[in-house]
Amino acid sequence: MANIVRAALLQTDWSGDKGSMIDKHEAAARDAAAQGAQVMCFQEVFYSPYFCQVQDTKYYDYTEPIPDGPTTQRFRSVAKELGMVMVLPMYEFVQEGVYYNTAAVIDADGTYLGKYRKQHIPQVKGFWEKFYFKPGNGGYPVFDTAVGKVGVYICYDRHFPEGWRALGLNGAHIVFNPSATSRGLSEYIWRVEQPAAAVANMYYVGAINRVGIEAEIGDDDFYGQSYFVDPEGKFVGDVGDAYKPDLIVRDLDMDKIKEVRDRWAFYRDRRPDAYDELVEA
Numbered sequence: 001m002a003n004i005v006r007a008a009l010l011q012t013d014w015s016g017d018k019g020s021m022i023d024k025h026e027a028a029a030r031d032a033a034a035q036g037a038q039v040m041c042f043q044e045v046f047y048s049p050y051f052c053q054v055q056d057t058k059y060y061d062y063t064e065p066i067p068d069g070p071t072t073q074r075f076r077s078v079a080k081e082l083g084m085v086m087v088l089p090m091y092e093f094v095q096e097g098v099y100y101n102t103a104a105v106i107d108a109d110g111t112y113l114g115k116y117r118k119q120h121i122p123q124v125k126g127f128w129e130k131f132y133f134k135p136g137n138g139g140y141p142v143f144d145t146a147v148g149k150v151g152v153y154i155c156y157d158r159h160f161p162e163g164w165r166a167l168g169l170n171g172a173h174i175v176f177n178p179s180a181t182s183r184g185l186s187e188y189i190w191r192v193e194q195p196a197a198a199v200a201n202m203y204y205v206g207a208i209n210r211v212g213i214e215a216e217i218g219d220d221d222f223y224g225q226s227y228f229v230d231p232e233g234k235f236v237g238d239v240g241d242a243y244k245p246d247l248i249v250r251d252l253d254m255d256k257i258k259e260v261r262d263r264w265a266f267y268r269d270r271r272p273d274a275y276d277e278l279v280e281a
Helices: 018-034 057-062 070-082 155-159 161-169 185-200 255-266
Strands: 003-011 039-041 085-095 097-107 112-117 144-145 148-152 172-179 203-211 212-213 221-223 227-229 246-253
Touching: 003 227, 018 039, 018 070, 018 246, 039 172, 039 221, 039 255, 057 212, 085 148, 085 172, 097 148, 112 144, 112 172, 148 161, 155 172, 155 185, 161 185, 172 185, 185 203, 185 221, 227 246
Parallel strands: 003 039, 039 085, 148 172, 172 203
Antiparallel strands: 003 246, 085 097, 097 112, 144 148, 203 227, 212 221
16 A cells, blocks of 8 residues: 655735734645544744745734744644644744744644744845845754655745755755745746755655735735645646636655666765765855
């Protein structure tokens, strides 16, 4: 019998305030659980707009401590009730002036397992992220969950192959990449880059992108098209809608990971002894 994990992603639009966004995501988690989902990931900074189109300190108010903040605690209860592993991308408060773009990982029994802090922080027009986020300092953790070994890589991180590889070396079987990416900039590589990472590292990738225009911030149009891709780089089911909210629920055959790794053995054939120049300044 195949070893199947039913996994879910939510791509959605900005509802106008934090409370209604959190309610919307909880409702979606319940919908996914009703469809049998065992693990779910939300989009980047899921309860807020993507405020990085502008530089304004008022958006620091979206920060929360992790795991002691209200959103982590609320979804610990939801995860336990639903028996669902949850990946919660949030805006983390450490102290005044020290904030991270972070994803908390909650196990299916409500246990807080830890967090991943976004490592690569852009600072270009429309993505003024260094104004808001300190670069991550927690490495590339992989979390041993009820559905297997789960890793997280966040949005701009996906352009850097080193982190994808580190997650694979650390044992990941599913890597979630929650994003906030606008139409016209990186859309042309959205369906190329993450499947390529899945192939190179022989694991599943769940790619999430929000949708719509968040008019209070700017005119960027987020293009959705969330998906799961397998260790062969093939889409698992259809790609999400390019304009509208979409709940993506897919069955992932985890036995395929061993099948592909036995076929290619990329980890065996790596040559870290030959890669010194990659980390030279």
